[in-house]
Amino acid sequence: MTTPTYRTDFPQHCRTHPIDGMTLVFHRPSGATHFLDSPLPQMLALLAAKPMDAARLTTSLCATLGLPEDAEARAVVEARLTDLAGIGLVEVG
Amino acid sequence: MHGFDVRVGPISYRIGSAWAAPIAVLRRLYAGYPAPADGIATVTARIGPPRPWRRWIRPQVAIEGDHNLPDTVPMAFGHALLAIEMAMNMQVALGECRHLLIHASAVERGGKALIMPGDSGSGKSTLAALLAERGWRLLADEFVMIDLATGRLIPFPRAISLKNSAIAEAEARVADPARFGPHLSATPKGELRHLRPNAEAIARMDEPAEPALILFPSYGFEPASDGVSRSELFMRLTEGSTNYIALGEPAFDHVLRIVETIPAARFAYPDTDSGIAIVEQFCAEAGL
Amino acid sequence: MKDARALATALADPVSTLGLAPDGWTSLLAIARAERLDGSLAYRLADMPLPAPVARALEDARAQAEFGRTQALWEVEMARRALAPLGIAPILLKGSAFAFAGLPAAIGRVVGDLDILLPRERLDEAEAALLAAGFEWAKDDDYSQAYYRRWMHELPPLVHRDRGSMIDVHHSILPLTARRRPDAAALIEDSVEVAPGLRILSPADMIVHAATHLFADGDLAGGLRNLWDVDRLLRLFAAAPGFWARLDARARRHQMIEPVALALRLADRLFATPVEPRLAGHDRMRDTLFVRRLLARDGWGRSIRPFNRLGFYVRSHWMRMPPLMLARHLWIKARAK
Numbered sequence: 232m233t234t235p236t237y238r239t240d241f242p243q244h245c246r247t248h249p250i251d252g253m254t255l256v257f258h259r260p261s262g263a264t265h266f267l268d269s270p271l272p273q274m275l276a277l278l279a280a281k282p283m284d285a286a287r288l289t290t291s292l293c294a295t296l297g298l299p300e301d302a303e304a305r306a307v308v309e310a311r312l313t314d315l316a317g318i319g320l321v322e323v324g
Numbered sequence: 325m326h327g328f329d330v331r332v333g334p335i336s337y338r339i340g341s342a343w344a345a346p347i348a349v350l351r352r353l354y355a356g357y358p359a360p361a362d363g364i365a366t367v368t369a370r371i372g373p374p375r376p377w378r379r380w381i382r383p384q385v386a387i388e389g390d391h392n393l394p395d396t397v398p399m400a401f402g403h404a405l406l407a408i409e410m411a412m413n414m415q416v417a418l419g420e421c422r423h424l425l426i427h428a429s430a431v432e433r434g435g436k437a438l439i440m441p442g443d444s445g446s447g448k449s450t451l452a453a454l455l456a457e458r459g460w461r462l463l464a465d466e467f468v469m470i471d472l473a474t475g476r477l478i479p480f481p482r483a484i485s486l487k488n489s490a491i492a493e494a495e496a497r498v499a500d501p502a503r504f505g506p507h508l509s510a511t512p513k514g515e516l517r518h519l520r521p522n523a524e525a526i527a528r529m530d531e532p533a534e535p536a537l538i539l540f541p542s543y544g545f546e547p548a549s550d551g552v553s554r555s556e557l558f559m560r561l562t563e564g565s566t567n568y569i570a571l572g573e574p575a576f577d578h579v580l581r582i583v584e585t586i587p588a589a590r591f592a593y594p595d596t597d598s599g600i601a602i603v604e605q606f607c608a609e610a611g612l
Numbered sequence: 613m614k615d616a617r618a619l620a621t622a623l624a625d626p627v628s629t630l631g632l633a634p635d636g637w638t639s640l641l642a643i644a645r646a647e648r649l650d651g652s653l654a655y656r657l658a659d660m661p662l663p664a665p666v667a668r669a670l671e672d673a674r675a676q677a678e679f680g681r682t683q684a685l686w687e688v689e690m691a692r693r694a695l696a697p698l699g700i701a702p703i704l705l706k707g708s709a710f711a712f713a714g715l716p717a718a719i720g721r722v723v724g725d726l727d728i729l730l731p732r733e734r735l736d737e738a739e740a741a742l743l744a745a746g747f748e749w750a751k752d753d754d755y756s757q758a759y760y761r762r763w764m765h766e767l768p769p770l771v772h773r774d775r776g777s778m779i780d781v782h783h784s785i786l787p788l789t790a791r792r793r794p795d796a797a798a799l800i801e802d803s804v805e806v807a808p809g810l811r812i813l814s815p816a817d818m819i820v821h822a823a824t825h826l827f828a829d830g831d832l833a834g835g836l837r838n839l840w841d842v843d844r845l846l847r848l849f850a851a852a853p854g855f856w857a858r859l860d861a862r863a864r865r866h867q868m869i870e871p872v873a874l875a876l877r878l879a880d881r882l883f884a885t886p887v888e889p890r891l892a893g894h895d896r897m898r899d900t901l902f903v904r905r906l907l908a909r910d911g912w913g914r915s916i917r918p919f920n921r922l923g924f925y926v927r928s929h930w931m932r933m934p935p936l937m938l939a940r941h942l943w944i945k946a947r948a949k
Contacts, residue, residue: 251555257576363634366669368642390645
């Protein structure tokens, strides 16, 4: 099985609003409202610039946020990617 | 089928009952309310026997109408008035899509509205009912309606349901006994008695108000108050709304506007008098 | 109003509403909501001069229909995403198909659950993918699971744990217990791609499916809405040359010639749908019973004629199951209450 690539068209089709350090999102295609806390908005911004797999995204995200890239970071990124795919803000493939 | 047409703010109801008596009680409770515009009721709420024989044999009352929930439990015949009120609420909760619904009570003074969201038992209805007897105008007891075109609060002054200890408090402060419905005891919501809003609330039911302050009451605690963050306010307003999701982006915009422009706080109070004092103090500070 | 005739007439002929009195409007709205045709009615009457309160109510119904459409299309998209990695292109059925393909039947129509049709041999994979995508069984008891898998034409219904939406995964359009055996492979083979990874039934099969739905659904609840689908679809499809001959051939292929004929006759009776007389056949005595059942609503939106309804309920179970199985099924259902 090949490593899945993740893509997003965020923030297209969305209304976004910063609130208490989070990003409030109204997603038009689903009609759903989401509160996104860090690092979700940063992950979406990176994926919007270029679709990539979880490993590359972890590297880019850690560089953006100035965090050490380790197994924990990778696990967090993978879990959050699953969440984002679940609500449809990120698409696999 | 026995019927009664009545308009409450923007909702024109046709209410039906398989029995005559509950309609007679309802007519008395809603005395002085207008008839539907152009004589056309557009929302049907009704009560009837859940099974045909239940009309006569140990009658039971099912809550029905244009919009239905699959698992509403039939009620005892003695609670038919409550069942009608619930059927009326159900139509608004499931069918309204012109106004954003917020689960709250609301009162107005000088054109500005105080909105009090809260769960059952928070005291929001009692506070609204009693404020409406001392210089405020009652706008809503259960459903606050926000007009999606203007952002203003559209009054929906239904009969107020007073529960348990609130009944005696209202009885002590409302002089006219004709404004009360019958005592309903041992309902699923406890002791219950309906109160018709005063004549001013009914006469001015088409006059909107500007949302100006949001207070979350909690009854039964020592006096305390605290701010509510913008994000929490957004969460609480939307999770208490039955039509936020259905209304889509315009609803998002309006809740955002409320959250960003209207001050909000929560407070706890041990008894009604101190609750009213706290509310009045908040309102004085917010310029209501 | 003594039945839902006024609703059928208003849908077929909007001008018929011009003479309605205030209480006639109230009843029409209640009946339309009970039949879940208020959105369809709202669009049909959009250009009519209407009393202001009715115009507002119908505007609201259109807004609700639009919301329903958005949600339905999103469910389609999420199902597509779940199944695309397996190379499975689901065939959308009923409301979701109409909405996605932009067919006139979708205008104002409520879309309930998402219904999709898949080749039977891909069912296990699809099921696993949907479970992984957050769907859960709505009926988790052993009996329901075994019953659906052995006898039904679909998996037990799945509900999404976050969105609360339901998906019905079909491998045919009638239960395996039914006497008639539609040719599922032919349905799939003739289906049409409407977008990458998404398909709908061919026009003729869509009519056949609407006809099964009208008669497979027990007490005919929602029957008026299904028949309105038939009307909307036929008015579009019948314009294509050779359509009636194709419909005839497909109805035979799926062992559905009588139900299709009945659907055509009922659509003609209720909505004056243009139908091919040879395919529709002659009126039968039974047709009147069906019409009465389809229109069984009083002016308060309540179902009426309970005895007639019960008759249809039992009839439908007999239609789908051999007698011993029916007894077993009703017994287990009764004990579950």
